[in-house]
Amino acid sequence: xxxxxIKISQDLLSDGVGLIAAAGYINNEGGQAxxxxxxxxxxxxxxxxxxxxxGTRIINSIGVSILLEILxxxxxxxxxxxxxxxxxxxxxxxxxxxxxxxxxxxxxxxxALAAIAGDASV
Amino acid sequence: xxxxxLLRLADIALSGHAGPDLPEEILRAVVEETGSRAGVLxxxxxxxxxxxxxxxAQVEEATEGWSEIPFGSDGGHWCLRLLQLDRLDEAAxxxxxxxxxxxxxxxxxxxxxxxxxxxxxELEAIRSIATGIGGILETDALAEELxxxxxxxxxxxxxxxxxxxxxxxxxxxxxxxxxxxEKGDIEAAWQQGIYxxxxxxxxxxxxxxxxxxxxASDKEARAGTEPFAANDVRLLELFAVQVTVAMEYVRLTRExxxxxxxxxxxxxxxxxxxxxxxxxFPDLEGFRLAVRSSSSRQVAGDTYDVLIRDNALVATVTxxxxxxxxxxxxxxxxxxxxxxxxRGSRDLSEVAGRIxxxxxxxxxxxxxxxxxxxxxxxxxxxxxxxxxxLPVLIRRxxxxxxxxxxxxxxxxILDAASYSESVSRLEPGDLVVLFTDGxxxxxxxxxxxxGVERVAEVVAALAxxxxxxxxxxxxxxxxxxxxxxxxxxxxxxxxxxxxxx
Numbered sequence: 001x002x003x004x005x006i007k008i009s010q011d012l013l014s015d016g017v018g019l020i021a022a023a024g025y026i027n028n029e030g031g032q033a034x035x036x037x038x039x040x041x042x043x044x045x046x047x048x049x050x051x052x053x054x055g056t057r058i059i060n061s062i063g064v065s066i067l068l069e070i071l072x073x074x075x076x077x078x079x080x081x082x083x084x085x086x087x088x089x090x091x092x093x094x095x096x097x098x099x100x101x102x103x104x105x106x107x108x109x110x111x112a113l114a115a116i117a118g119d120a121s122v
Numbered sequence: 123x124x125x126x127x128l129l130r131l132a133d134i135a136l137s138g139h140a141g142p143d144l145p146e147e148i149l150r151a152v153v154e155e156t157g158s159r160a161g162v163l164x165x166x167x168x169x170x171x172x173x174x175x176x177x178x179a180q181v182e183e184a185t186e187g188w189s190e191i192p193f194g195s196d197g198g199h200w201c202l203r204l205l206q207l208d209r210l211d212e213a214a215x216x217x218x219x220x221x222x223x224x225x226x227x228x229x230x231x232x233x234x235x236x237x238x239x240x241x242x243x244e245l246e247a248i249r250s251i252a253t254g255i256g257g258i259l260e261t262d263a264l265a266e267e268l269x270x271x272x273x274x275x276x277x278x279x280x281x282x283x284x285x286x287x288x289x290x291x292x293x294x295x296x297x298x299x300x301x302x303x304e305k306g307d308i309e310a311a312w313q314q315g316i317y318x319x320x321x322x323x324x325x326x327x328x329x330x331x332x333x334x335x336x337x338a339s340d341k342e343a344r345a346g347t348e349p350f351a352a353n354d355v356r357l358l359e360l361f362a363v364q365v366t367v368a369m370e371y372v373r374l375t376r377e378x379x380x381x382x383x384x385x386x387x388x389x390x391x392x393x394x395x396x397x398x399x400x401x402x403f404p405d406l407e408g409f410r411l412a413v414r415s416s417s418s419r420q421v422a423g424d425t426y427d428v429l430i431r432d433n434a435l436v437a438t439v440t441x442x443x444x445x446x447x448x449x450x451x452x453x454x455x456x457x458x459x460x461x462x463x464x465r466g467s468r469d470l471s472e473v474a475g476r477i478x479x480x481x482x483x484x485x486x487x488x489x490x491x492x493x494x495x496x497x498x499x500x501x502x503x504x505x506x507x508x509x510x511x512l513p514v515l516i517r518r519x520x521x522x523x524x525x526x527x528x529x530x531x532x533x534x535i536l537d538a539a540s541y542s543e544s545v546s547r548l549e550p551g552d553l554v555v556l557f558t559d560g561x562x563x564x565x566x567x568x569x570x571x572x573g574v575e576r577v578a579e580v581v582a583a584l585a586x587x588x589x590x591x592x593x594x595x596x597x598x599x600x601x602x603x604x605x606x607x608x609x610x611x612x613x614x615x616x617x618x619x620x621x622x623x
Contacts, residue, residue, distance in 0.1 A: 025298075027277065028342050058270050058298070060277035061240055062342055068236070089250070089270070096243045098235070 006030035007055070010037040017116055018046035019109075023055025031059075031066030038070045047079030048116055052109050054085035064097045071103055080104070080119075084112040145171040148221045149202075157208030163222070164201045177205075193219045200226060244357065247271045251364045261285065264368055265296025272338060272361050273298045276354055279340035279347070283365065284308070285326075286334060295334075302339040311335045319349035324362045326369065333369050336362045388420040388447065395421055395450055398457050404430045408500060408550075408621050411437070412589035414597055415614045416560070423449025424558050424612035425457045429464065434499040436464050439616050441511065441558040442491040443532075449489075449612075455481065456491050456533065470495050470507040474530065474541040478509065481534030490534040494556050496526075502548040502620055507541050509533050512559060512574055515581055517592075519551035519622075523578045551622040553592060555581055560613025564600050572603045589619035 006024030013019055018041030022034050038049055049070070059067075071081050081103040086094065094100050106112035145163050150173045153161040162182055163171040169179065182188075182203075191202040191210075202218065204210075251271055265283040272281045280299030286292035289312040294301060302321055303311060310316055311323035312332055321339040325332045338358055340347050403411045411428060423442035428435065440456045442449040459477040467473050474493065481491065492511035498504050506514055510532030513525040530541035548554060557577065564572045580599045584592060593615055600609075 025273070027279070028344060028346075058274050060274050060342065061236075061243075062277055062344060065236060065344075089274075092246060092250075093243060093274070096246055097239045 006033055008033045008037055010041055012041055012044050012046055013113075015117060016046055016048065017113065018042070018044070018049045019052065020049060021052045021054065023053075026053075026056055026059035026063030026067075028062045028066075031063040035066050035070055038073075042073070042077065042079070047074065047077055048082070049074060049079070050082045050084060050109070050112050050116065052084050052112075053087075053090065054109075056090065057087055059090055059093060064093065064099070067099060068097070071099065075102060080116075082106060082112050082116060084109050144225050145222070146173060148218065148225065149173045152202065152218050153204065156204060156210045158204040158206060160205040162203045164203065166199060191218075193222055244275055247275050248360060248364065251361070251368075261295050261369075261372065264365075264372065268361065268365050268368075269296050269298050272336075272358070276338055276357060277342045278338045279342060281336075281338045284335040284337070285369070289313075292334060299340075301337075303335070303337045308335065311337065317350075317355065320347065322350050322355055322358055324358060326362055326366045328366055328370060333366060336365060391447060391450060392417075392420040395425070395454065398425060398427075398454060400428050403428050404435070406430060406433075406435045406498075406500065409435055409498065410589050410619045410621055411617065412593045412619075413614070413616045414593045415612075416609060417612045418560070418608075418610060419446050419612075421447050421450035422612040423453055424560065424614040425453040426556075426614050426616050427457055427460055428616075429461065431464055431497070432468065434497045435618065436460075436495065436497045437554070437556060437616055437618055438464075438493065438495040439511070439556040439558060439614055440491050440493045441560075441612070441614070443489055445612065452481070452485055452489055452491055452534070455484065456493065460495070464495075469543065470497060470505055471529075471541040471543045474507045474509050474533070475539070478531075478533040478535075478539050478541070479537055482537040482539075485534050490532040492532045492558075494526075496554055496556065496618070498548055498554070498618060498620070502550075502552075504546040504548050504554065506544050506546070508544075509539075509541055510535075512557060512562060515555040515578055516546060516548065517553045517555065517581045517587065519549060521582050523582050525578075548618075548620045550620050552620050553581075553587060553589065554618040555592065555596075556614075556616045557596070558612065558614045560609050560611035561596065561600055561615060563611060564604050564609055564613075566603050567605060572600050576603070587619075589617040592617050592619075 006022055006026065006029065009021045011019045020034060020037045022030065024030055026034065034051065041049060074081050083094065083103060084106040085108055086105060091105065094105065106115060149161045149163050149171045153173050160177045161173050162169050162177060185205060187206045188203045189207040193200050193202065200222070202222065251268060269281050269283060280297070280302055282294050282297030282301050282303065284292040285295045289309040292308055292312065303323055307316060312325055312335055315325055316323040321337065323335050323337040326334045326336060336358065341350050341354060413426060415424060415426060417424065423445050424440065426439045428437045438460050440453055442452045456477060459480055460473065463473045463476050474495065493509040494506070494511040494514050496504055496506045496514060506526045508514060508526060508528045509530050510528055513527045516524040516526065518524065524546065526544050526546065529544060531539040562572055562574050562577060576599065577596060580596050581592060584595050596615055
């Protein structure tokens, strides 16, 4: 269980959705890396972010507070935040910490992108 | 910036949609509106926003001409610092205060909501551990589940679970991040725990002693790390209790499974042993047999056998010292020895000698077996060997009793022991009685043993005895002696009857 350093990748998809894949411990460093990726994608005009947490099994309170800040910032911009590939423990944590109140949660990346594309077309 | 913009910022702050950059926006507006050269917004010693951003702490320190405007409910705690303030009318100051105060309240609200939810998260984690790890029997899986909850909740950079029977044997069974507990500190952690700013190690204590150590180190702050607070230690203690309970559950469950496995093995051993005894007695014309055998445990130290060799009937009774599986294994060895060797030798003393020699080399020092073996040919000639066993009784048709007593040491004591045969004769109507000390050592309420003499009395007193009737009569007499109490030892009774002509 030595997933200390987080691995992050970011991608601006053709439909303007910003995709961030984060695998590892989401603590202050991991959370900041996600926030940097989110800021970069928002800077490129993306207002919808999907954070794929495949490979992430632990998130601490600082990590949660950074994700909440990303959510706040997106909401200020009238954007939306979505997560996918959450472990049951992280899913429960997000529910308790109020993240899923304003962000969507999908089982996997494919379902998430299809749902986001569906929302955009309505 | 016109005053209306400041009021707009105050409005944003109050509306609840203010982002984390709002303090900087307000500060920038105030700096521009007041014609100041720079501004810093502070909460205590911490700078929440700086404008321009290039105004570092060093720059702030090195420059003179700062004006301080405290605001917020706790007076000096919150403070706006402006460099070379040019103009600040009351209206602008008020609107600035309103904007910052609204933002501050909103931040406090957010933080208190976060704290409230975090406590729910703590409760959920404890609940999840309590209900989840109770069912995990693999220590590794249990450690992983526990550590992942602990790392998340405490916000630490590393956590490890050590298990062992002593500080020297304590080993990491699960962990996250680099192990921070030095080898030399394990003893202290094991005995009384370690509590420092950056590392807490708690012993996992049970009534039966310490099971291991739970270690957490490097508590994270928003930037870097911070010392462990009392609440963190309390939470870690809660985890330590949970893991101790879980480990005890694992230990007790494993013990219970082991007991169940042993019970099944004993049952299997008892079945195997029961198959060693002849299912039905071999047929030798003019003779009839009866047997009774009971064991105080699942696996008995008594065994008996009957076989035909060279048209003669060979009957043996063996009693191994001790009880249970060990005695049963030796009994099985003697049984096999008799079966194999009795067929190859007519001389019973030689058979006894060989089995003795085998057992002397193959059993522990304190183990031995007593053994009585008789062979009876169709004409009634009786040959007997008795290795430290109770006497073999011959009941004559007239009710008299003859004893074939021991002719050597019990088997397995001395490799060089020798045995001699005794010879007698069984006439029609006579019976041979072989038995073990489970019968003779059966005690009454006054702890008086039943004894060989009483066996002989019952055997002598029975009118028109048969093998079956004699077995029943002896057992009834033993039961009457003990007052119906169960026998404390394995007991075997084997009777050979030469039928009347």
